[in-house]
Amino acid sequence: xxxxxxxxxxxxxxxxxxxxxxxxxxxxxGQGLWSPWYVGNTxxxxxxxxxxxxxxxxxxxxxxxxxxxxGASISGMRPIVVHPRMxxxxxxxxxxxxxxxKWSHMFGGQAQAKLTIRAIIxxxxxxxxxxxxxxxxxxxxxxxxxxVMPTTxxxxxxxxxxxxxxxxPVVFIDDRWLYDIQEKVTPMRFLSLxxxxxxxxxxxxxxxxxxSGYSTYLAQKAIETLSFGGLSGELIDTRVLAPLDxxxxxxxxxxxxxxxxxxxxxxxxxxxxxxxxxxxxSIDPRKLAAPPTRLTLPDAPAPTASSLERLYYPSSHAIVAxxxxxxxxxxxx
Amino acid sequence: xxxxxxLSNYSLDQPDQIDVGAFDxxxxxxxxxxxxxxxxxERILASARQEGIVxxxxxxxxxxxxxxxxxxxxxxxxxxxxxAHRSHAHILxxxxxxxxxxxxxxxxxxxLSNGMGGSxxxxxxxxxxxxxxxxVAGTVPIAVGAAMANRLxxxxxxxxxxxxxxxxxxxxxxxxxxxxxINKEPVIFIVENNFYASHMHISQRQPLSSTARFASANSITxxxxxxxxxxxxxxxxxxxxxxxxxxxxxGFIEAFTYRWYGHVDWREDIDxxxxxxxxxxxxxxxxxPIRRLKDSLILVGVITDADYDQMCKSVQNQLDFAWKxxxxxxxxxxxxxTRYVYSTNQL
Numbered sequence: 001x002x003x004x005x006x007x008x009x010x011x012x013x014x015x016x017x018x019x020x021x022x023x024x025x026x027x028x029x030g031q032g033l034w035s036p037w038y039v040g041n042t043x044x045x046x047x048x049x050x051x052x053x054x055x056x057x058x059x060x061x062x063x064x065x066x067x068x069x070x071g072a073s074i075s076g077m078r079p080i081v082v083h084p085r086m087x088x089x090x091x092x093x094x095x096x097x098x099x100x101x102k103w104s105h106m107f108g109g110q111a112q113a114k115l116t117i118r119a120i121i122x123x124x125x126x127x128x129x130x131x132x133x134x135x136x137x138x139x140x141x142x143x144x145x146x147x148v149m150p151t152t153x154x155x156x157x158x159x160x161x162x163x164x165x166x167x168x169p170v171v172f173i174d175d176r177w178l179y180d181i182q183e184k185v186t187p188m189r190f191l192s193l194x195x196x197x198x199x200x201x202x203x204x205x206x207x208x209x210x211x212s213g214y215s216t217y218l219a220q221k222a223i224e225t226l227s228f229g230g231l232s233g234e235l236i237d238t239r240v241l242a243p244l245d246x247x248x249x250x251x252x253x254x255x256x257x258x259x260x261x262x263x264x265x266x267x268x269x270x271x272x273x274x275x276x277x278x279x280x281x282s283i284d285p286r287k288l289a290a291p292p293t294r295l296t297l298p299d300a301p302a303p304t305a306s307s308l309e310r311l312y313y314p315s316s317h318a319i320v321a322x323x324x325x326x327x328x329x330x331x332x333x
Numbered sequence: 334x335x336x337x338x339x340l341s342n343y344s345l346d347q348p349d350q351i352d353v354g355a356f357d358x359x360x361x362x363x364x365x366x367x368x369x370x371x372x373x374x375e376r377i378l379a380s381a382r383q384e385g386i387v388x389x390x391x392x393x394x395x396x397x398x399x400x401x402x403x404x405x406x407x408x409x410x411x412x413x414x415x416x417a418h419r420s421h422a423h424i425l426x427x428x429x430x431x432x433x434x435x436x437x438x439x440x441x442x443x444x445l446s447n448g449m450g451g452s453x454x455x456x457x458x459x460x461x462x463x464x465x466x467x468x469v470a471g472t473v474p475i476a477v478g479a480a481m482a483n484r485l486x487x488x489x490x491x492x493x494x495x496x497x498x499x500x501x502x503x504x505x506x507x508x509x510x511x512x513x514x515i516n517k518e519p520v521i522f523i524v525e526n527n528f529y530a531s532h533m534h535i536s537q538r539q540p541l542s543s544t545a546r547f548a549s550a551n552s553i554t555x556x557x558x559x560x561x562x563x564x565x566x567x568x569x570x571x572x573x574x575x576x577x578x579x580x581x582x583x584g585f586i587e588a589f590t591y592r593w594y595g596h597v598d599w600r601e602d603i604d605x606x607x608x609x610x611x612x613x614x615x616x617x618x619x620x621x622p623i624r625r626l627k628d629s630l631i632l633v634g635v636i637t638d639a640d641y642d643q644m645c646k647s648v649q650n651q652l653d654f655a656w657k658x659x660x661x662x663x664x665x666x667x668x669x670x671t672r673y674v675y676s677t678n679q680l
Contacts, residue, residue: 027485053485059515064474064508071478071492074463075413077485079478094505098468099475107456108447109673111464143674167676194677243675 003184011153011185012042012174015160016080018188020050023078026164029056029065030082030118038084039120040179066092066117070100070169073115078164086119086173087130100169101144113169116160121175121213121264124309129301134264136212137271139171140242146170146193147242149213151178151201154185155239162191175214175264197245200252204234207258207323210249210275212238215262215314222319231327241271246278253279257289258326262314267296290326295319345589347559349620351629356564358635364406364563365630365641368398368623369648371422374431377656378421378438378452379599386660387438391452394422396561396593399622400525401426403566403588404493407574408461413479413492415472416465418453419525419592423495427460431652435659448665449673463492469530470496470503473522477513480520480583489578491519499530501544510551510583517582521573522548524587525560531596534608548585560588561622591617 006014019026032038034047034057047055058065062083069079083089089096096117103111119139123132140147146168150156156174163170170193201216202223209219216237223233234252238244253259259279261272272294280292295314303312353361375393382391394401397419405426408414416423421434429445437444438452446456453467463479466472476494483490500506501524513520524544528535535542545555556573558565566588573584593614595603605611630636636644 059508059511061508061512063505064477064512067471067474067505067509068478068481068512071415071472071475071480072482072485073478074475075479075482075486075492077482094468094471095474099466099471103464104676105673106446106450106454106466107464107673108444108449108669109676110446110456110458112676114676146675194675 003186005182006153006185007180007182008153008156008174009041009179011157012160013044015157016043016046019161019164020046020054025076026078026080027054027056027072028080028082029058029069030084031058031060032084033057033082039082040176042179062088062091063095066095067099069115070095070103070113073113074103074111078114080116080118080164082118082120084120085122085131086135087133089117089119089135096139096145096169096171097142101142104168105144112167114167116163116170116172119171119173121173123302124177124313126304126306126309128304132302134173134175136173136241137265137269137274140244140271140274144169145242146240147173148193148240149173150239151213151216151237153181153183157185158189158191159193159196159239161188162193162196166193173213177214181217193240197240198236198238198248200234200248201237202233202235204232204256206232206256207260207326208234208236208249208252208256209260209262209319209323210236210238211262212241212271213264215264218314218316219262219319221316222323225316225320226323231323233323238275244274244278246275246282249275249279250282253283254287257287259292260319260322260326261294262319263294263296264314265297267294267299270296272296293322295322347562349625350632351562351564351625353564353629353633353635356567360406361626361630362636364402364567365623365626366644366648367402367405367426368563368626369645370431370652371398371401371425372623373648373652374421374425374434377435377652379594383599388440389438389451390597391438392419392597393594393599394419394592396617396622397525397527397590398422399563399626400523400560400566400588400590403563404523404570406567407570408493409490410461412461412490413463413476414461414495415463415476415479415493416455416495417469417472417497417500418465418467419497420455420465420495421452423465424455424457424460424462427457427462429457429460429462432655432659433457435656436662439659439662440664441659441662442665443659443662447669449669470500470506473500473506474509474512477509477518477520480513480518481516483519484516491521491574491577493521493523495523495525497530498524498526498528498535498544499538501547502530502538507547507551510547510553513583514551514553517580519577519580519582521570521577521584521586523570524585526587526589527592529592529596529604529608532604532607537608543587545585545587553583553585555585555587557587557589560590561620561625563622563626591620593618
C-alpha cells in the first residue's frame with residue numbers, strides 16, 4: 001500500500017476508530033467528547049459510531065473521571081481519559097500521581113493501571129496562563145508513568161495505539177498546533193511502547209538538536225535554514241519522554257560535539273534540563289565542542305497579548321541563532 | 334459523649350441487643366468468629382508496634398469490626414472492595430490469610446502486596462480486595478470506575494467503597510457520588526462515621542454530624558445504621574447490593590461506630606485530651622460490637638459462653654502461628670526496589 005497524505009488530526013481519529021473497533025475493552029471518557037468544539041476533528045462522531053456508553057462525555061469532574069478510569073483499568077478495561085486542556089488535569093493529580101503511577105509498585109506488581117490519559121496542549125490565541133500549559137516534564141518526573149509526545153501523524157496514530165495496549169499508565173500528550181500538519185503516512189505499525197524511544201529524524205554531523213512534539217518541527221525548519229550556510233544538523237525526536245533511554249542522543253552528541261535541546265515547557269527543572277543532564281553525564285567534557293544549551297519557554301506563565309505570545313514561544317529563528325552561537329567563526333568547521 | 338450530635342434520623346441510644354432471629358445461625362457464628370479474628374489481629378499488631386517490631390504506622394479498627402464483617406458477608410468473591418488507611422478489618426472481613434496480612438505489615442516478601450505496601454497499601458484480588466491507600470478518599474472514584482467496568486462488561490458485580498467521615502470533606506467524594514448517580518453505577522459507598530478524622534471531632538469539621546446529606550444531594554438514598562450491630566450492617570448492605578446488581582444504581586450507608594485506639598498505633602489515649610474524653614471512650618467500649626453479638630447469640634441459644642471461649646482460643650492459636658511464621662519470612666529481594674515500577678520489569 002502506498003503512503004497516503006494524512007493530517008495529525010486524521011491520524012489520531014484513525015487510531016481511536018481502530019481501537020474502538022478492535023477492542024471491546026477500550027472506552028473513552030472525558031469532557032467534551034460529544035462536542036467537536038473540545039477535541040477538534042480527532043474524535044468526530046465516534047460516540048455515534050460506537051455508542052455513548054463507550055465514548056462517554058462526563059460531568060465537570062476531572063478527578064473522579066480519572067480515578068474512575070483507573071478503577072475500570074484494574075477491572076479489565078483499557079480506558080482512555082481525555083483532558084481537552086492539560087491545565088485542567090491538575091484536578092486529577094491525585095488519581096494520576098499518587099494512584100495510577102504507584103499502583104503497580106505499591107501492590108507488588110499485582111495491579112495493572114492500564115489507562116491512557118490523552119492530554120491536549122491547547123495554547124496560543126491569547127488564551128493566557130491557564131489554557132496554555134505544556135506540563136510533560138511534571139509527569140515525566142513521576143516514576144510509574146510513561147509519557148509520550150508524538151510529533152508526526154504516523155507516530156500520533158501508532159503511539160496512541162501502543163499507549164492504549166500498554167499495561168502501564170500512559171500520559172499521551174498531543175499539541176493542537178500539530179493538528180493540521182499533513183504528511184505521507186505509512187500503513188499502521190504495531191509497536192510495543194516499552195521498545196519505543198528517541199529517533200533520528202534528520203541525520204547530520206555538526207550539531208545535535210533534540211526536541212519533542214511541535215518543537216521538533218521548529219527544529220526541522222531551523223536545520224534547513226542552517227544547511228544553506230554549510231552546517232549539517234542532526235535532529236532527534238524524543239517521542240517517549242519517560243522512561244527515557246538517552247543512548248541514541250549520547251551517540252549523536254559524541255559524533256557532533258554540540259547539543260541544543262528545544263522544549264515547549266518552562267526552563268527550571270524542565271524536560272530540557274533532564275535531556276542535557278542524561279546526555280552529558282555519559283560524555284567526557286573534552287569531547288564537547290561547545291557547552292550544551294537549551295531553548296525553552298521563559299520561567300513565566302503564558303501571556304495573553306499576541307505581541308507577548310510571539311516573544312514567549314520558541315521559534316525556528318531563535319533556534320538558528322542559538323546554533324550559530326555554537327560556531328563563533330564560520331571557519332571553525 | 335460529645336454533645337450536640339445532630340444526627341438526622343438516628344439516635345446513638347440503640348438497643349444493646351441484636352435481633353438475630355431472622356438470620357442463619359451458622360452465618361452469625363462465622364461473623365462472630367471473623368470479628369474476633371479482626372480484633373485479635375489488631376491487638377497483635379498493636380503490641381508489636383508498641384514493642385517496635387512493626388516499624389511503620391498502623392491504623393487499627395478495634396471497635397469497628399461489625400462494619401467490615403457485615404459488609405463482607407453481603408458480597409460475592411467476585412465483587413471488588415476498596416479501602417483506605419484503616420483497612421485491616423476490611424480485608425480480613427473478606428477472608429484474606431492473616432499470615433499474609435502480618436507479613437505485609439512487617440514488610441515481608443510473602444505479604445499481601447509482596448512486601449511493597451505495608452499496612453496502608455493492601456491488595457488481595459483473590460478475595461475481591463482491590464486496593465487500599467492512605468490518601469484520604471483516594472479510592473472513592475476508583476471504586477466508581479470498577480463499578481463502571483462491571484456495568485460496561487455486562488456483569489452483575491458490584492464494587493464497595495469504604496470511606497470515613499473525614500473523607501466526606503474531600504471534593505472528589507462529591508464528584509464521585511455525582512458521577513455514580515448520573516451513570517447508575519453499581520457501587521456501594523460505606524461511610525464508617527467514627528466521629529474523628531485523626532484528632533478532630535466531626536463537630537469541629539462539619540456543620541452536621543451525619544454525612545448522609547452528601548448522598549441525598551446527589552439523589553442517592555442514604556441508609557443510616559448502627560455500625561456496632563453486625564445484623565444491621567449486613568441487612569442494609571445486602572439490600573443495597575441486591576438493588577445495585579439489578580441495575581438500580583449506587584447505594585450509600587452511613588455506619589456510626591467508634592475506634593477504641595487513637596488515630597494511629599497502639600495508644601488508646603492518644604487523642605484523649607484533644608477532643609476525646611476518657612468517659613467517651615468508656616461509653617463506646619460498652620457498645621462493643623463483639624460482646625453485643627456474642628450476648629445476643631447466647632441469649633437465643635445459638636452458642637454458649639464455653640463455645641465463645643473456645644472460638645477465641647482457636648482464633649488466637651491460629652494467629653499466634655501465623656504471626657510467628659510471618660516474623661520468620663524473608664524481606665523482599667533488593668531488586669524489588671525498581672522491579673514493579675513498570676509492568677514490563679517484573680520478570
